[in-house]
Amino acid sequence: xxxxxxxxxxxxxxxxxxxxxxxxxxxxxxxxxxxxxxxxxxxxxxxxxxxxxxxxxxxxxxxxxxxxxxxxxxxxxxxxxxxxxxxxxxxxxxxxxxxxxxxxxxxxxxxxxxxxxxxxxxxxxxxxxxxxxxxxxxxxxxxxxxxxxxxxxxxxxxxxxxxxxxxxxxxxxxxxxxxxxxxxxxxxxxxxxxxxxxxxxxxxxxxxxxxxxxxxxxxxxxxxxxxxxxxxxxxxxxxxxxxxxxxxxxxxxxxxxxxxxxxxxxxxxxxxxxxxxxxxxxxxxxxxxxxxxxxxxxxxxxxxxxxxxxxxxxxxxxxxxxxxxxxxxxxxxxxxxxxxxxxxxxxxxxxxxxxxxxxxxxxxxxxxxxxxxxxxxxxxxxxxxxxxxxxxxxxxxxxxxxxxxxxxxxxxxxxxxxxxxxxxxxxxxxxxxxxxxxxxxxxxxxxxxxxxxxxxxxxxxxxxxxxxxxxxxxxxxxxxxxxxxxxxxxxxxxxxxxxxxxxxxxxxxxxxxxxxxxxxx
Numbered sequence: 001x002x003x004x005x006x007x008x009x010x011x012x013x014x015x016x017x018x019x020x021x022x023x024x025x026x027x028x029x030x031x032x033x034x035x036x037x038x039x040x041x042x043x044x045x046x047x048x049x050x051x052x053x054x055x056x057x058x059x060x061x062x063x064x065x066x067x068x069x070x071x072x073x074x075x076x077x078x079x080x081x082x083x084x085x086x087x088x089x090x091x092x093x094x095x096x097x098x099x100x101x102x103x104x105x106x107x108x109x110x111x112x113x114x115x116x117x118x119x120x121x122x123x124x125x126x127x128x129x130x131x132x133x134x135x136x137x138x139x140x141x142x143x144x145x146x147x148x149x150x151x152x153x154x155x156x157x158x159x160x161x162x163x164x165x166x167x168x169x170x171x172x173x174x175x176x177x178x179x180x181x182x183x184x185x186x187x188x189x190x191x192x193x194x195x196x197x198x199x200x201x202x203x204x205x206x207x208x209x210x211x212x213x214x215x216x217x218x219x220x221x222x223x224x225x226x227x228x229x230x231x232x233x234x235x236x237x238x239x240x241x242x243x244x245x246x247x248x249x250x251x252x253x254x255x256x257x258x259x260x261x262x263x264x265x266x267x268x269x270x271x272x273x274x275x276x277x278x279x280x281x282x283x284x285x286x287x288x289x290x291x292x293x294x295x296x297x298x299x300x301x302x303x304x305x306x307x308x309x310x311x312x313x314x315x316x317x318x319x320x321x322x323x324x325x326x327x328x329x330x331x332x333x334x335x336x337x338x339x340x341x342x343x344x345x346x347x348x349x350x351x352x353x354x355x356x357x358x359x360x361x362x363x364x365x366x367x368x369x370x371x372x373x374x375x376x377x378x379x380x381x382x383x384x385x386x387x388x389x390x391x392x393x394x395x396x397x398x399x400x401x402x403x404x405x406x407x408x409x410x411x412x413x414x415x416x417x418x419x420x421x422x423x424x425x426x427x428x429x430x431x432x433x434x435x436x437x438x439x440x441x442x443x444x445x446x447x448x449x450x451x452x453x454x455x456x457x458x459x460x461x462x463x464x465x466x467x468x469x470x471x472x473x474x475x476x477x478x479x480x481x482x483x484x485x486x487x488x489x490x491x492x493x494x495x496x497x498x499x500x501x502x503x504x505x506x507x508x509x510x511x512x513x514x515x516x517x518x519x520x521x
Contacts, residue, residue, distance in 0.1 A: 013168040030300055031255040031308075032243035033166035037173055045240045049114075049164045052239045054177035056117045057157040059231045060150035063128040063224035064093070066198050067144060074202060074216040075140075085137045087490065090345070091483055092141050096148025098479040104152040105472020110311040112247030113156035113163065113468070114239040121232040124150035128224045132217030150228075151479070154178070158471045159309075162460050163242055163250075167304050168390060171401070171457025175386025178456060179378045179449070197223060255306040302398075302521035307464035320469065324516045325462045328402065329455050329470070330477040331513055335409045335506040336451030338481015339416065340374075342502065343445055345486065347371045350495050354432055370438065374445035381446050385453025393457070398518045401458045406510045408451035413506030415444035420500025427496055444503075452478075461519055 008026045013035040020026070025034035025046040034046045041047045067075065067089070076086060108116045127146035134140045158174050165173040198219055205215035241247035300306060310316070320326050352367035385408065392400035419440040426432040455474065463470050485502050492498045 013166070027243070028166050028305075029254065030258065030305060031166070031253055033170075034164060034243075035166050035168055037165065037169055037176070039176075046164050046243075048238055049160055049240060050173060050177065052235050053113070053117070053157045053160040056121060056231055056235055057153045057177065059224075059227050060121065060124065060153040062197065062227055063124060063131075063147055063220070064097075064150040066128075066131075066220060066224055067093070067140075067147075074212045075134075078213050078216065079134060079136055079140060081137055081140070085140075087486075089137070089140050089144050091486060093144040093148050093151075094341075094479045094483050094486070096145040097151025098476045098483070100149050100152040101155050101472045101476035101479065103472070104155040105466075105469035106312045106317075108156050108159045108468025108471065109309045109466055110468075112241040112250075112309075113160035114235060114241045115247070116468075117153055117156040117160065118232040118235040118239075120149055120153050120156070121228045121235070124153075125225050125228040125232075128220055128228065131220035152472075152475075154475045155468065155472045158456055158459070158475070159468045162467050162471070163309070167302075167393070167460065170460050171386035171389040171393070171453065172383060173386075174456035174459070175383045175389075175453030179382030179386075179453060250308050253308070255300075255308060258300055258306050302461075302519060304461055304464050304519075304521070307467075309467055310465045312466055312469055316466070317469070320463050320466060323463065325518065326470070326473065328513055328516045328518070329405070329459050329462055330474045331509050332405050332409050332451065333455045333474045334477040334481035334484070335509050336412060336448045336455065336481075337478030338483075338485050339412060339444065339448045339502060339506060340452065341478075341482030342485040342489070343374055343441065343448070344371070345482075346489055347374065347441065351434070351437070353495075354427075354430075354437075355434055358430070359434070370434075373438070374442065377442070377445055378449055381449035382453040385450035385455075386457045387453070388450075389454040389457030397521050398458070398461045399520070401454065401461065402516075402518045405451055405454040405458050406513055408447045408454055409510040410507055412444050412447035412451060413503045413508075413510065415440055415447065416503030416506060417500045418503075419444065420496045420498070420503055422496070423499060424494065424496030427494070458518075 008024055009029045014020075014026055020036040021038060022040040023036075023038060024041060024044050025038050026036045027034055037050060038044045038047045039050060042051065075081070081089075104116060104120065124147060127143055127149075131143055131147070134143050157177055161173040161177050162170055201219045201223055202215050205218055206212060210218065242250045244250050244252050348367040348371040351370055352362070355362045355367070385404075389401045389404055392404050396403070419437065422436065422440060423432060456471075459470050459474055460467060484505075488501055489495075489498045492501060
């Protein structure tokens with residue numbers, strides 16, 4: 001198969017132009033991935049894949065994070081929950097997503113990100129509709145666990161953009177779809193779209209005469225369920241599985257021909273390909289050696305250029321698990337995204353405790369507004385992390401992406417260490433300064449979000465034939481980091497000590513990862 005005639009082809013990434021944002025995608029003829037991100041051209045299949053990926057992940061939050069905004073005013077008193085039970089329900093929700101992201105990865109590689117995204121939204125709508133049946137802590141735990149399936153939408157979200165955008169811009173594409181959702185929704189505890197929608201609806205229903213007992217239950221049926229089903233329908237109707245068409249046709253590319261040539265020894269170029277990765281699907285693809293042109297081969301320099309998601313086998317999975325390259329982005333993401341979750345979840349309470357008596361009018365809401373600053377940084381920081389990863393790659397290859405990812409995590413850890421020691425020193429005398437704390441923890445937040453964007457610029461280079469599995473593993477480790485650091489706060493009563501412990505852990509992990517080798521390109 002050659003590239004469709006209506007595509008704009010370029011043998012190599014073109015120089016950036018602002019018009020690339022609205023003109024049709026400019027495509028690599030070897031793998032049909034786009035060199036540009038035409039975010040304002042909704043008629044373009046590449047733009048639709050981009051927008052549907054972040055939209056699916058975004059609406060998943062409407063149910064996945066719908067409980068925390070309603071717990072303080074309604075659910076906690078209605079179900080007679082203790083603070084420990086509320087904390088347990090939050091940890092269970094994160095744990096469920098951790099498990100389900102790992103499970104979603106292989107399905108993405110086998111069936112494609114579009115189908116998996118839509119299926120997860122439909123599957124998550126079922127327990128969302130049953131949220132009103134909760135009547136005690138155990139039933140709340142069960143519902144939040146099954147609603148946690150929606151957190152797995154992160155995996156097809158990242159894998160979808162990885163399938164449609166080439167290595168010169170995949171970091172920015174992945175960071176944008178993750179960063180926009182981070183901006184809108186990772187502030188669920190003290191702000192953000194989910195917080196605003198669910199609390200406003202709850203207050204509206206109670207103002208209309210519904211009891212708190214009924215209003216919070218009705219809120220789930222009114223907002224998350226229909227929206228989840230509607231967006232799933234949009235994904236089925238408007239989305240495209242792969243640049244080649246259907247997911248089953250993903251091998252019908254010049255990239256497959258090149259990969260098979262490498263396997264058969266027709267070319268001496270070293271792409272770092274392993275013949276064991278090729279499946280019967282690739283061998284049966286409708287490709288022709290004559291369709292591969294010399295100008296195409298010039299720009300084929302790494303396995304990423306020709307890699308196509310393969311349905312995972314047990315043997316291949318075991319090999320991947322033993323590969324250090326698998327754990328490089330996973331452990332790095334454990335630190336950066338884990339810290340982001342911790343700051344979003346803990347900082348408002350920390351600030352409220354420290355300053356409620358020192359500053360007139362400093363309420364829980366005020367503390368929430370200060371904390372929301374860290375989340376709003378996502379509009380710039382996570383995309384910039386991915387963009388800089390792509391830019392560094394052009395000069396230093398994959399080693400440059402790795403260095404940027406680990407450096408971000410390490411600097412974040414240093415800032416956490418500094419903030420924790422400052423708090424520990426000033427807590428006894430109760431003279432911590434709000435501006436100093438915000439400055440120090442803003443540095444940690446900025447570099448954690450830089451690291452998140454940089455990480456998913458690196459992921460496509462790690463086991464590129466199993467991008468879905470890799471996205472699942474890395475995404476799940478982010479949640480594992482959130483759980484791990486939440487437990488640090490749970491069992492270390494001194495807040496300052498909790499922060500510097502997080503900092504030391506983050507610094508140590510990112511230093512330990514330095515020796516792990518990565519592909520040259």
